[in-house]
Each structure stands twice: as C-alpha cells, then as structure tokens.
Amino acid sequence: MRSFQSHSLSFKRVFLSLLIGGGVLIPSAYAAKKGSVQVLETSNTRSVDLRRSELKLNNGYDNNSLQINLNPAVRYQEMDGFGAAVTGSSCFNLMKMSKSNRMKFLKETFDPHKGLGYSYIRIAIGCSDFSMSEYTCCDTKGIENFALQSEELDYIIPILKEILKINPDIKILGSPWTPPRWMKVNNLGEKQPFDSWTSGHLNPDYYEDYGTYFVKWINAFEKEGIKITAVTPQNEPLNRKNSASLFMGWDEQRDFVKKGLGPKLREAGLNTKIYVFDHNYNYDKMEDQQSYPLKIYQDSEADQYITGAAYHDYGGNRLELNKIHNARPDRELLFTETSIGTWNRGQDLGVRLIGDMENVGLGTVNNWCKGVIVWNLMLDSDRGPWRELGCKTCYGAVDIDRADFKTITRNSHYYIIGHLSAFVKPGAVRIDGNNQSAEGIIYAAFENTDGTYALVLLNKNEKDTKVTVTVDNNSFVHTVLAQSVVSYKWRK
Template sequence: MMKIKSILFALLGWIVLLAACGSDSPTEPSVGPEPPLPPASSDVTLFVTTANRSQDFARRSLSFGTKDNLSPTTVKLLPDVRYQTMDGFGAAVTGSTCYNLLKMSPTDRTAFLTETFSDKEGMGYSYIRISIGCSDFSLSEYTCCDEEGIEHFALQREELEYVIPILKEIIRINPTIKILGSPWTCPRWMKVNNLTDLQPKNSWTDGHLNPAFYQDYATYFVKWIQAFQAQGIRIEAITPQNEPLNPGNSASLMMFWNEQQAFVRDALGPKLKAAGLTTKIYAFDHNYDYDEGKGYGQNDYPVKIYEDANAALFFDGAAYHNYGGNRAELNDIHAKRPDKELIFTETSIGTWNDGRNLSVRLIDDMREVALGTVNNWCKAVMVWNLVLDSERGPNRDGGCQTCYGAVDINKTDYKTLTRNSHYYIIGHLSAVVKPGAVRIGTQGYTADGITYSAFENTDGTYAFVLLNETTEIRKITLSDGAHHFTYDVPARSVVSYRWKK
C-alpha cells in the first residue's frame, strides 16, 4: 500500500510540474488574459506573456525602488527626445471575423470584445481596419454599387447584418475606437484592362480604374463614409486601394502611383473636402518591397505621389504591409518625407510560418511587427483578421486560405478560443500605450535579444514595452529620472509597463 501511495504522489507531482511549465502546443486553447484587478496600491502595473504560455498576459504590480538605481542594466527614459504621436493599435474586423463573432453566444461575444477593446477592463485595442466592399475574408464577392450607375450605391448585406452590428458593439465598449477603411476592388463596371486600350474588364480581379470614372468612384467613397456615419460609426481614415500592386487576390485592382496620385488629386481629395469630411487618406497600403522584380517600377510609391504638391496636400501619409521587403523601408520613407505619417495596416500568420506556435511567433512578431514598426515611425499598427474559425475561414477562393486569425475560434462550439501571437503583440502595445501617446527616447542598457520602446501618455503616465527573446531571465531597471524600479523579465517573454510620472 505504501508503494502505491508513493507512486500516486509522484504522478501528482509530475502533473503539477507540467501545468506550471505551460505548453508549447501550437493549437492549445489559451486561457486568456487574467481578469482585471482592482486599482493596485503599487506604483507600476505590468502585463507579462511568455512564449510557453506559463504567463498569459498576466497582470503584475511593482513598487518604486528606494535604493540607488545605478546598474549596468538600467534603461533611462528621455522624455525630451520625442518621436511620433501614436494613433492606436488593433486588428481587421472583416466579414469573416464578424460572422464568427455572431456565431458566439451574446454573453461570450461581449466578454471577448470587452477583453479585447475595453480600455478599463481589457487590452484596450484602439484601431481597427474594415474593407470597403468585400475582401478575401468576406462571405461573398461584392461592392456597394454592383449595378452600373453611382446612383445605385447602397450598403450590402455583409455590412448591414454582420459588420455594422459588431462595430456598434465595439463602439459601446470603446467609444473612441478609430476605424480605417480599404477597398479590395472598385465596382467592376468601372474597370478597364489597362490605361492604353481602355477596354472594359468585368472581373473581380486585376484591371485598372477607368479615369472616366474617377469622379464616380470618389463619390462612392463619400457615400460609403456618410453611410457609416448615418449608423453612428465614424471613419477615421481610408486608403484608396488595398495592395495596389497585387492583381491576384480574390478581389483586386491594380493602381500604380501615378494613377493613385491623379485619382486623389483630381477627384477623391476634392470630393471629401466638398462634403465636409476630414477623413484621412493614406497612400499605397502594400509591401515594403513594392513587389520589386515584377517590372512595375513602383519603388518609393508614396514619395513619388508626394512630388506633386497639389496631390500631397490630400495625403496624410502612407500605409504598409510586410509580405515582402524589410521594415527598414519605413525609416527610409520617413527620412525622405518626415512631414508625412506612416501606419502599418496588415500582416498575417498562417500555415507557412508556424502561425499557431506561440513559442515561435510571439518572439518574431513582437520584434518585427509590433516594436519593429513603432521604432521605425509607424503611429498605428494593425494585424489582419481578429477572429477566424478553426478551419481558417470563412474565406474566399483566390484569397488567403492558409491564414490564421489573431484569435481562432473552435468551429464545433464557437466558444473555445485559441489566442495567437498577433492577439498578444497588439495587446501588449494597446494596454499601456494610449492614443495620443508620444514615443520618447531612451539611453542605457542594450543587449542582443532585448528590444524595447518607451512612451509618454497624455494622462501623466509613462509606458514601456520590452521583448526578451533570450533564454535567460534578465533583471532590468527602468528609470524616468524621478522614479525607478527593477523587474526580472522572464526568458522569451514580452512585458509591458505603465506608471505615473
């Protein structure tokens, strides 16, 4: 009997140990962020996520240090060194995302959206991207004016029954949420095969916008923005075309820099102004490498647009994706036109990059996407689908059928959630870096495998987001000149800090 008891106690010990260590399983459902705590009596609030899920956006607190903070691992904030002002962080709320959210029970859906978008009770996501018409993650292929004649413009079933109800629920949770709209294609009756032959191209994919319809298409944008306004949904910004150098998506339109320049200068910009709309316009909305090698000759796409002073007046800046090239392009474009903004609007995880394996993706995506874009002048960062189902859908033929969502929901119950890297990397920014924050300078400790960024919020707090991709715990001290504190940053983890000045 004693021997049996010994075996049982040993087995119990192993079970407890394995639970404490977490799991690297690529498809293990995540528990999700810890519930919000009452206001902490301590000075510093932290959020911690480890690549092995042993800490799952865990909330911690610290007190300011009382002893000398001289340490070789001290990072000092330099609030007088100021970079870009931040607009927000978030994900795409596609038709597919909305379909999956509406399959959840109302209680579960509200809980998830609160966890994601609430500034007080959750991660505080502050920016989302939606499509103008369909995308490759829509329930059908459509625009808001498929019958020829701009007088036939109308919001369609996907907006009215899926997207708008979800947006309204998000706005109830976070009334200051910013929304960016991007079209995947213009109406097919506005398309031509090329700008030389000008032959009609009745196709969802490829083709160019017929210059004869510049004014009608500009009116299309105005009507779309106004239709959402009528629903109580303000559109912060638009891009004239999603991936203008990609002719092969499930819905797509080619739009070279000179076309976008002329369309915005001669039609879209003036139409928005005449309608009294202050919606921002961001150029490009595609890859760092401008699809180099395909013979398009589109390098420096936004800079070429800005060379026309009349066109440049209507563009607030440029938007980028990371499916090609290097994020260093952001710094290069900023150096050429520091007066124009930069935002990052799309990146995906999927079967091609071990997308559900948090032990791999948390580190890479935090370095390359979250901190990599912010530290190269982006003032907003958005990832692709917020929620897809466990079969990577719903999706469209010709679009991405190998993408995962920032969160995947089990299609058998529409309840069980797997939170992937993109959910966490945005949350680690949005939880502590609030709209209006300014990225500020730092000096002191640097090391291979340690990446960070510092911010000053408008409410009198500092924020600091740090990635430790090494396999060792790093004891790092932060100092703002008046206060300092030290925390043992876990191996292969992300830590976000926020504290009052």
C-alpha cells in the same frame, strides 16, 4: 449573397486555449497608482499568459542589470492606436458566438479601462478576401445605385456597434479591395471594359464617381453612428492576384487622389484622412514603383489631400519606414496589415511571439508608425470562413473552435497588439531611451496624455534578464522572463 465556404481540414492545437466563460480570463488593464508600476507579462511558452502584477517604483537599483534610461525630453511620433481587421469572416464567427460570450471577448479585447484596449480597426470598403462573396456597394452601373450590402448590414455594422459601446473612441480605417467592375478597364491605353473582380485598372473616366463612392460609403456608416477615421485608396495596389483586387500604380493613385478622392471628400466637408500605398515594404520588387508614396507626395495637387502612407510586411524590410519618414517627416505612417499562417508556423507561439513582437509590434513603432493593425481579428479552427481564391492558410489573431464557437485560441498577433494597446493609449508620444536593442532586449517607451509612462519590452534571450528602468530620477528593477514580452505603466 451566397454563404461562406469553409475548409474542412482540421489542425492540431499546439498550445492552450481559452474557454470563454470557464477558463483563464484576460487580466484587466488598470490605472497606474503613484509609487507603483503595473506589469503585464506573456511568455512564449504561455507559462505566463497576460499575467498582471505590480512593482514598487524606486524598488532599488542594480548596477549589474541592463540599464534602460528613458529621456522624455526627446520625443518622436504621437500614437493613434493598435488593433486588428474586423473582416466579414471575423464578424461571421463573432455572430456565431452566444451574445454573452461574444460580449465577454469584445470587452476583454476593446475595453480601454478593464480590457486590453484595442484602439484601431480596419474594415473593407466592399468585399475583401475574407468576405462572404465578391461584391461592392455599387455593382449596378451608375453611382446613384450605391447601397450597403448584406455583409455590412448583417455582420460588420452590428459588430462595430457593439465594439463602439465598449470603446466609443475606436478609430476605423477603410480600404477597398476592388472598385465596382463597371469602373475597371484592362489598361489605360486601350481602356477596354474589364469585367473581373481580380486585377484591372481604374478607368480615369470614373475618378469622380469613385470619389463619390467613398463619400457615400463614409456617410452611410456615419448614419449608423460609425465614424470613419481614415481610408486608403486601394488595398495592395501592386497585387493583381488577390481574389478581389485592382492594379493601381503610383501615378494612377496620384491622379485618383487629386482628381477624385481628395476633392470629393473635401467637397462633402469630410475630414477623413487619406493614407496612400497600403502595400509591402519592397513594392513587390517593381522597379518603377519604388518609393511609391514619395512619388505621389511630389505632386502638390495630390499632396494637399494626403495624411501619410500605409504599409504591409509581406515583402521587404521595415527600415523602409524610416527611409520614407526621413524623406517626408511631415507625413504620417501606419502599419495596416500582417498575417500569420501555415507558411510561418502561425499557431506556434514559441516561434511567433518573439519574431512578431520584434518585427511588427516594436519594429514598426520604432520606425515612426503611429498605428499598428494586424489582419483578421478572429478566424475559425478551419482557418475560415474563406472563399475560393482567398487565403486558405491564414490564422486569426485568435481562432475560435467551430465545434462550439466558444473555445478560443489566442495567437501571437493578439498578444503583441494587446501588450501595446493595454498601456499605450491614443495620444501617447514615443520617447527616447538608451540600449533599445542591447543584450537581446528590444523596447519602445511612451508618455501618455495622463502623465503616465509606458514601456513595452521584448526579451529575446533564452534566459531571464534583469533590467533597471530609470526616468525622472525614478527607477525600478525587474527580472524579465526568458523569451517573453512585458509591458509596464507607471505614474511620474
């Protein structure tokens, strides 16, 4: 397997960095004590950076503040978790760190008790556009030739094992960017071989073999002690241009699910969930692909195998989530990818923290998503390692300095996931509340399985805003800093 290529451009850091082992450490999440409210705050200026504090429950009532009244009797979706993609590039960078620094970062990120408690991971089935090379786990024709490759064995699996020691309950979603090239054809009419990593269609003659490929991949990881929670049949099935890609229209995905993937998973006795689609809200503006998941659900043979649908936000509006939920409320929704980069001022926390929390963190949850996963957990200070035809302009949730593989810059995606995962635990149920988008305040509220409440709130205003939060005849008052995100957790 050839080594990474890395971009040589450097960029100016526009905000503070974290020096692992010598600087500001992420505060621990901790259990809510009765009579107190635990608080976690971050401002877009980083004047407050994951600051932990404590309020007294029933510390007063302010009629002149914004009133937030929660109603736990009105309940919405159960949450699965929040996290980031652990790509080949992310693992390469993590492995370049000293073991002690890497473990410190992973504990701060994934520890459900003393850290931020990230609880969901996305990984590629084979290569992605942030892998060491283009490859699948069966590049020699014949499904009997399936085998994990260097990227899994030397990078992905070792990092996942370290994470699982920290958080054994982590959920993992697998997504392929491409099937083996020998399974590809130019189109379903001519069915001519299509020996390319980019684009092409899955040959229907190989639906069963490709379903077996998924089973072998899941079993290979489980033999390493790594349980795969869910899969999607194809990453970005309407994107032909990615460095590794496959076009899979809704009718093709329907047929693969009902003739290959679903039956093979069931035959193997696997309860791995299947989330269809895994692409943009606007279906890349393709008229015949609109409402992609709903069209698949209409086929009862395919529908029996499907848990729900997954979405990205590179096009369209998050209200599409609400539309899909309303049409099939018995099917789940996941948000599985978004990226920051040079195109959206991804390293400018002053710009990105507020928008990303509104649109990605809270906007997806308040439109029925059970989980929220951002793209690369960690890239380096040259936005890599990346491959030709891959993204050269992406930032990670955190970026690590290539000069020392020690100094870390936390970007907006790290904060928005952390503010959710720290206090909103898997199994929590989203609950109702008033004034969810009043006076520049946006929030989502939850009841955890241990009986605690959690509230994640965004203040878009350019001034501090006082809020009074009330539930179960208990209340607390807090002044939320301007342009900030704050998470609360308290016991009944």
